[in-house]
Amino acid sequence: MRASLDGLSLHPAKSQWVELWNGKQALGWDYYGTPVFRFRWAPAGLATRRQLRAMRMSPGGHEPYALLVWRKGKRWAWLYRLDLAKPCRVPSPAQLNALDKAMEARRRCQLCRTVTDYCIPTSDGRCHACMKSPVPA
Ligand SMILES: [Zn+2]
Known part of the structure; x- marks a missing residue:
């Protein structure tokens, strides 16, 4: 059970x-059963959600393992195990295909229907x- 710690001071x-x-x-x-570590004292192999995101990882549905506290316990963040994190x-492929189509639409000329290699101003x-060329009548 992970109680909400919002507004709580985790006094070291x-x-x-x-x-x-x-x-x-x-x-x-x-x-209460959760290890707490001071900033800079957190062991290797644990990362905050923000650090995970920077590594293009997510907790992968796992509960946080520990707490990281700084500013004398006024600020804290969950720590997740890196070995359980997932990319x-x-x-x-379907989403990429849709993205390709959307990108292609952005690059298709409304006049000559050519697909360019740059984005055409909407x-x-x-x-x-x-x-550049005069608009055909
Ligand atoms: Zn054109």
Whole structure:
């Protein structure tokens, strides 16, 4: 059970060695069964959601493993196990296809129907060649 900790101050307790999932130990303390680590003291192999996102990873449906606290416990974030994290969902072929079609529509000249290799301004809708050449009557 993970209670909401919003607005809660996690006052740093006396640091002690906390046994980790991988058998290693790290200095932190226990908060109702959840290990808590000070900023810069968090053991390797754990990352915040923000750090995961920067690595194009997601918690993969796993509960956070520990808490990271800083600013004397006024700020905190969940820590997730990197070994359980999953790569962010990549678009399916169908989604890519739809994206391709949308991109192609953006690159198709409204006048000569040519698909260009650049995006045509939506305000005009004509390819560069058509813009340059006199508009046929
Ligand atoms: Zn054109």
